[in-house]
Amino acid sequence: MAEAETDALDARYGRTRTHRTRDRLLLAGGAVAFAIVLVAWVVWAGLDGQKPQVEATDTGHRLINEERLVEVSWNLSVPPGNDTACIVQALNEDFTVVGWKVVEVPASTRHIRSLTETVRVAQEANTGLIYSCWLT
Structure with a gap:
């Protein structure tokens, strides 16, 4: 060609x-x-710098209705050395919030801790639980 x-x-x-x-x-x-x-x-x-993870798990509650109180127990998992805050709330049979409290949890050397907090309620409550937790 x-x-x-x-x-x-x-x-x-x-x-x-x-x-x-x-x-x-x-x-x-x-x-x-x-x-x-x-x-x-x-x-x-x-490379954005991971933030420590906070996890809260409800472990139980105790109703003290004659005193209008709910005692909430939970496990808090947070890396050691971090201050944390959690909202503890009490609900009635309609799942309406009838009491809540912000709990400041100081830093600790332990990763997992068992905590209990008492919440005053405005009406008779059926349950108590952890709403959320965050680092402070």
């Missing part, structure tokens, strides 16, 4: 020098975009 025919076929099917340069630039641009997205994801997901 003559060189002129080969050049014509290359031009026809996009195999010219300008097409190859354009393809290389597109490939390099795609690789750079992928690298930027990957680095951003690593910074966002891995």
Whole structure:
């Protein structure tokens, strides 16, 4: 095949020098975009400084209705050395909050602690539980 025919076929099917340069630039641009997205994801997901996890689990409650009190017991799991606060609440039979209290829990060297707190109620309560906990 003559060189002129080969050049014509290359031009026809996009195999010219300008097409190859354009393809290389597109490939390099795609690789750079992928690298930027990957680095951003690593910074966002891995290097953002994980915060300690707080977990509270209800273990029981005791109704002291003649005194309008509910005693709530729970386990608190928090990394040692962190002050924590929890909301303890009492509910009636309609699941309406009839009493609540914010409890400040000082830092400790123990990871898991068992705690009990008494909540005064405005009406007769059926249960008591931990609503939420957070680091202070």
